[in-house]
Amino acid sequence: MRGKASYGRILSVKCCQLTCLGLAIGLSAVGIAEKAKDSSPMTRRWTTLDGLHENVVTALSRSSDGYLWVTTPLGVARFDGVKFTTYLPPNLPEVPPAETNAVALPRLPGRKVLCALAESNGVVWVGTDGDGLLRLRPRLVSLRHEVPATNGVVRFTDSTGRVWSGTSADGIRVVLRDGTERHFGTQDGFDARQVTSFAETPDGSVWVGSDGAGLWRVAGDKISRHPCHDGKGNDFVRALFCDSEGSLWVGARGEAITCLQDGNPTTVVLRKLAGVESMSFYEEPKGRLWLATDRSLLSFTLKEFKRKAERIGSSIRVETLGREDGYWFSPNTSLQVSRTAYAELLSQPPPRIVWETPKPTKPFPPDTETVSISYTADSPGMADRVVFSHRLLPRREKWNFVRRSRTANFYNLPPGDYRLEVVARLPFGDLSPPAIFEFSIAPHFYETTAFIVGASVFLLLAIFLVVRAVYLRRVRAKLLAARQRDVLAAERARIAHDIHDDVGARLTRVSYITEMATEKDPSIGEVADEVRDVIRALDEVVWAVEPRNDTLSAFADYLYTYAERYLNTMHVRLRASIPSELPAASVTSRTRHAVFMCVKEALNNIVKHAAATTAFVSLSIHGNEVRVTAGDDGKGFAGPREGGNGLANMRERMADIGGTFAVGPREGGGCEVVLSFKLNGKP
Template identity: 25%
Template sequence: MRLLFAIFLLALLLPLSGGQQPPMVRLWQSEDGLPGNVVRSMVQSSDGYLWLATAEGITRFDGLEFDAIEPDGELRRLRFAFWRLFAPEDGSVWVSTFQGGLFQIRDGRLVRILGEEERPRPPRINQLILDGHGVIHFKRGGEIWRAGSDGPALVAEPTEDLIARFARDHEMQSAGGRVVDPDDTTTGAQLRTRDGRLWAADITGRLVIDGELPVDLPGVASPYVFNELLEDREGNVWVATPLSGLARVRRSRVEPLSTTQGPEPAAYAVMQGRGGDWWIANRKGGIARWSEGSTEHLQLVPAGYQRPVSTMFEDAKGQLWVAARGGSVFLKKDDGTFVPQFSKSQIPSKVRTIQQDDAGVIWFGGTQGLASYDGTTVREYGEKDGIPKREITVLVRDGRRMLAGTDDGQVFAGDSSGFKLLGNLDPLKHWWVSDLLAVSENELWATTLGGGLFLWNGKTWQQFDDSDGMPDLRLTCILDDGRGHFWFGSLGGILCASRQEFLDRARKPENQIHWLRLDRSDGLPTRECIGGYHPAGWRGNDGHLWFPTGSGIVRVRPDLVEVNQVPPPVYLSSTRVNGSQQDEREGRVEAGPGRSRIEFRFVGLGYSAPEKVTYRARLEGLNDTWRDLGNQRVAAYEAVPPGRYTFEVLAVNGDGVWSRNPASVNVFIRPHFWESAWFILTVGALALAGTAAVGWYIARRRMKRRIQTLKIRNARENERTRIARDLHDDLGASLTEISILSALAAEGGEESTLRPTLDQLSHKAKAVVGTLDEIVWAVNPREDTLRSLVDYLAAFAREFLDTAGIPLRTDIPRHIPETPLDATARHGVFLAAREALNNLVKHSKATQARLAVYLDDSKLEIRIEDNGRGFSQEWEAKGYGVANLRERMRAAGGDCSISSVAGEGVTVTLTLPLLADPSSQI
C-alpha cells in the first residue's frame, strides 16, 4: 500500500504557534484497494469499523484492507448510486441512494429495505435514527418513515419526541462534518473535533484547521473539495473527497528538521551548547552549527578529505572538543577553526566518546582504550588500573566517578585512582554498550545494540528485552525527559516507557511495561536512529528530545505526544480447517475427524497506526501459553489432535494499549471412531481383560507345572519306596530262605533228605527271578504302554496258573495299541490282577480260569473269572482280598468290582480310565 506523508514545516520547520505539532496526511486511492476515488460518505460503526460509500460500491475498512460489500441475491446485477451511510447506536449500518432507496448491511450483504423512485430528483434519505424504543426511523425528504420488522411504513403523525430526536441528530451531523440538507449549497462540511479545533474550507475551498493551518493532500492540486469530514474514536480526521480518494489527517508526533545542506542528510551525533546553538555531526564530514533559522557548516581541516565526526563534547570552559572517526582529536578555537590536539602522541586517537570529571580532567574513550588529559599530560589506563585494553564506546560522569562502557558488554566505574568492573560478564552477554544513564549510585541504566536495556541496582544487572515487550533491542541512546519517562533511540524507531514501570517490573516480573514506539507512521522520515556515535541523542534546554537519523535530525516534544488510549477492538475474520472455510455457529466451529490444520484470521482495529497493531494468541487446550504474533493477522496450528479447544486473540496498538476483551471461538475436532473415548475405553477394557486372562493362563500353567513336578517327584519317591519294599520283602526274604536252604544242603546228609531241600532251593530261586523280573518290568520306562501291561499280565497269569495246575483261557484282542500308560497306574493294575490270581489259586478251588481284556477309547477293563466255589460267609468274613484290591486300583486311578454266586465262581473286574494326556493319570 502506498504511503504518502505531507509534513508542513513553517519557518524552517519551527514549532507551530500555539504549541501544535504539524499535521500528517495519508491518502488511499483505488490502487491501494479503495473501490473508487469518488468517496461520498463515511461512518464508524459501534464495533469500530470504518464504512465508506464510493461511486463503485460500499466497502468496510480496517485500516489496512478494504472489504467490498455486495448487494444480496439478484440485486448483484444492478448498479446503485450510493449516497449516504448511517451507523445508529444499535450497531447496524445503513446506506441510502441518490434515488431515495435504502439498504441495510446484514452479514456482509446489502439487503434492500426501500426501493428507489423513478421520477427526476426524488427525495433522498438524509437522516436515520433510533427512537426511544430502539426502532429505526429515517427521514426521506420531508417525510418520516419507520423501518419495522414488517417493512418500511410512512409515519403520518410523528410524535414530538421523534421530531426532537431528528433535530438533535441534525445538529450532531452538522458538527460531525456532514452537509445534512442536500439543497443547502452555501455551507460546506465542517467539523469541530474533540480537542476544540475547527476543520472547514477556506474561501478557496481548501481544508484548513482553525482558519490558518492548511491541510493539503499529497499529490493533489489545491484548492480541492471534499464531501464529508469524520473524526474517529482515536482522534484522526478522515476526509472524503469526490476525486482524490480517502485521506486521514493526524498530528505528527515527530518533527523532522532540515539542518544540513546538500544531498547527505544523515546525522551521526547531536549536542546543544551552552549558548543554545546545536552542534550536529553529519555524514559528509565536519560539523554543522544550527540555530533558529540558520545552518552553518564547519570543517575540521581547511581543505582536503573531511572525516565524519564520531563524537563531540563541550567542556566546563565552553570549549568544543571534536573527534574525527578513526582520526585525531580537535579543539575549536574562538575564531571558529579547529586545532588538532596531541600532535606528538598517538594517544588518544580513534576516539568515540569524550567526557570531563569534576577536577576538569578530560577523558577520552575509543578503539585504543581509555585515556585522560589534565591539560599538560596524557595518561593511558590499562590492566594495572583495573580496566583492560578494550574499545570504550561511551563515557558518562556520575558525580565524582567516571562510568565507561565497552564494545563487549562491560561497564567500569572509577576515577584516576583506578576502576572496577560492575557485576560480571554474563548479564550483558558481550553486547555493545551504546549509552549509559546514571540516576543514582545504585541505579544505572545501560543501553546495548542488540541486547536491549540493562539496570544496575548496585549488586546485579537486570535485563529488559523482548520478553518485557520491548519493540526493538537495538538501542542507540537513552534520554530522561524529566517527566518520568525514558526515551530510546533504536534501529526500529523511537521508543518510550515509564521509568517507574521498569522499576516495578524489576521487583515483580508480573508487572507490565507499556511501550510507545514512534516510526514512519508518526512522522519519522526513517525508522533507524544512528548508533555507535556520541552523543546519539540529546535533551534540549526546552525539554525537547533530539535524535540523529539516516535522514537528518528529528525532534520530539514529549508534552505534545499524545498516547492513543483507545483499546483496539479485535475480531475474528474467518476460521479455516484443512484449507476450507468453516461457518461459525453460536461461537463454535466443528472439524474433523482426525488431526486437522486450523487457521484463524483476525483483525485489530487501530486507525492511527494500523501497521503497528500487534497480536497475541493462544489455543487453550493445546497450549495455554500466549504466543506473540507481531503484526501477523493469521495464526495457524498444525496437526491439532481431536478435542475441544478455545482460540483467543488479543490486539495491542502502537502505543501499548491492549484490547479490553479477546476475540474467541470454540473449536471441536471430532475424532475417528478409533480415537473416540468409548472406543479407547473399550479397547482398554479388552486389553486389561486380555492381560488378566493371559496372566491367569500363565499363572495356571506355572501352577500345573509345579503340581506336575510335585507329582513326578512324589511318584518317584513312591516308586523308590515300593522298589525298596519289594526288594526288602520279596527278594530279601527269598534270598534269606535260599541262604538257609543252601546252608542245610552244605551240611550234607542222606540223598533222601537232601532232595527236598534242593527242590525248595530251586523253587525259591525261580521265585526270586520272577520277582526280580517283575520289579525290572515295573520300573522300566519303555514298558509304560498299554500293550506291555496286557502282554505281561497275560504271560504272568498263564505261568502262574500253569504252576498251580489250573487251565487258563484268555480272551485278549489281537491288536493292543501302544497307548502311553503311567508307570504307577501300570504297576498298580498288575498288582491288583496278581492279587486276584493269587486269591483264585488259594481260595477258589477252581478247575478252570478265564482272563479277558476289553478296550475302548476311554477305559481298560480286565476280567478274571473262575468256576470255583464262589463266596461263602466264611470267606467273605476273611476278606477274600476285596478291600486290598479296591485300594490298589484306586491308588492306580481306577476301580475294582467283585461279583460272586456261591458255588458258581467269582468274577473280578478291574477298570482303568484312559486319557489323552498321560500326565493326567498321575
C-alpha cells in the first residue's frame, strides 16, 4: 500500500514519536506528492514574512484557550491562526529579513522537522528548521480504496462479492467468488472506452459509469446503456453513488449532478462548482448527501436537490474550497470525505469577532479620506478558514461578502454616524451574531446643525434688519413728506385765515359803510357793488387756498353754492344734479380752481348769451373720471363769439390739469359744456 510506504519514509525523518502524527504527515505527503507540480501546495507555511520572529521552530503546544504557542530559539510566539504575538526577551538582536519570498513549500521529507503537534480536529502543525511553521491539512480525507496504479483500472466489489474492474480498453471484467470470470465487451454492446466508476443499487443491478459513453447497467447477464441525465447533463460520468434510499447519484463533468429514481434522471447543473475534475459522494446517516470535488464541497438532501431541480429554491450549500482551507481531494474518486471530520467542522461554534482597531472615543475629523477598521475572528485553530461579511449602516443594508479580508476600508464618507456590522462563519457553520463597531465622522463646522441654525437665524435677522431699515427709512420719508404737506397746509390755512380775519373783515365793514352811505348818496352805490365783488373774489381765493377744501365733496359743495347764489342773483333757475354721496377723493387746489373757473365762465356765458331761463349743473362720477356739466335751455350754441376767448380759456384750463373740455348742444335743447377730469388719489 502506498500510504504505508510513505509512512515508513517519513518515519526515517527524525521527527516524532507519535504514531498518529507520523500517519498524518504520511497522508499529507501523499497529497503533496500528488500535487507537487502545483506552485501553491495545499498546506500553508508561516515564516518571518508573516510575523513569526524566527524561522526555526523548536516546540509547539496548544493552550486550553485555543492559542498555538510557538517556541523558537529566540523566544515564544502566540498564534491565533492569523497572526503572531511574540514574547521575546529584551535586547534581542535584530531579526535578519527573510531571504526569499519563496512560495513553494518544501517537500516535507527534504526538510528538517524539529517538532510537530497533532490536534484532535486533524490539524497537524510542524515546526521546521529554517522553514518556519507549517500547518499540514486537517485530516479530512481518508483512503477507502487502494489507489489504482497508472493503468487506470477501476475496481469495485459488489454485495455478492463479485469483483468488478474496468479498464480503458478491455471492457469490464467480473470475477465471481468461485473464481470464474465474465467479460463485458463490444460483443455485449458495451463500447465505452474508459470506465470511471461503479455502483450497485438494491435491485442487484450494477451500474457502470464511463468517461464519454455515459451510464451502463448490468442486470443479470446483460449490459445496456441507460440515460444518465435529463438533457441538461453530459455523458462524462465521474462518480456514481447509491444512497440509502436506493437512488442512484451521478456526478458528471461540467458541474452536472443527476439523481436517478427508478431509472428516471433529474439533473441539476451547479455553475458554482467550477472546474470539477474529480468527484466523490458521501451520505450521512440521516440522508444528507455530500459531494466532494477537487475544488468544492456540496451538502444537500434529496428534497433540496429536487427543489433546486424545479427551480424553487437554492438550498444546496456549496463551499468552494481553496487549498489554503486545508482541504484536499484526490484527483480520482478513490478518496472520500471523512464523516467525522465534517461532523466536527459542523459542530464548531460560530466565530467570535474581535476588533483589532480600537473603538474611537471621538469622531473622526471631517474630510477623513479613509476609515480603515480591522477585525479578526477568535476561532482557535480555524481562524484562517473564517469568512466574513460586513455592511456599513446606514449606507448599505446589503451584506458585503468579503471572504477572508480582515479590514474594512471606507473612503470619503460624508459626515454622520456609522455602524459597521461584521458577521463571520466557518465553512458550513452558522453565522456569528453581528459585531458592531460604531464610529462617526465629524461634520465641518459649517455642516453642523448649530451652525446652520445659527447662520439661518443670523441671515433672517440680517434680512429683517435690512427690511426694517428700508421700511423705517420709507416711513421716515413719508413722515417727512407728510410733515412738509402739513406745514404747507398749515401755511395755506394761515394765509386763508389772515385774508378772512383781516382783509375780509375790513372789506365787510367797508361794505356796510358804503351800503349805509348809499341811502344818502346813491352815487356811492357803485363803490358798494365793487366792494362786494372784491369780497367775493377774495372769498374764492380763500376757498382755493384753504387745504380743507381739497376734497371732491367740498368741491361739489362749493360749485353748487356758487351756482345757486350766482344764478339766483341773475334770476336764472337752477336745476342741479349732484350726488349727495361722493367718493372720498382728493382734488388738488389747482384742479378745483381750474374746473371752478370753467364752470364760472360757462354760467356767465349762459346768463349773458344764452337767453336761458334755466341752467343745469351736474356732477357725476364715471369710474375714475369726474364729469361736470353746465347747460342751459337757451337758444343753443352758435359757435364762439366774435372776439370772445372764453371757450379757448376753458379748453386751455382743462388741458392744463389733464382734463377735457367739450361744448355742444344739450339734449332737450340749449347748449352744454362738459368738463372731465381724473381723480388721482385719496384725500
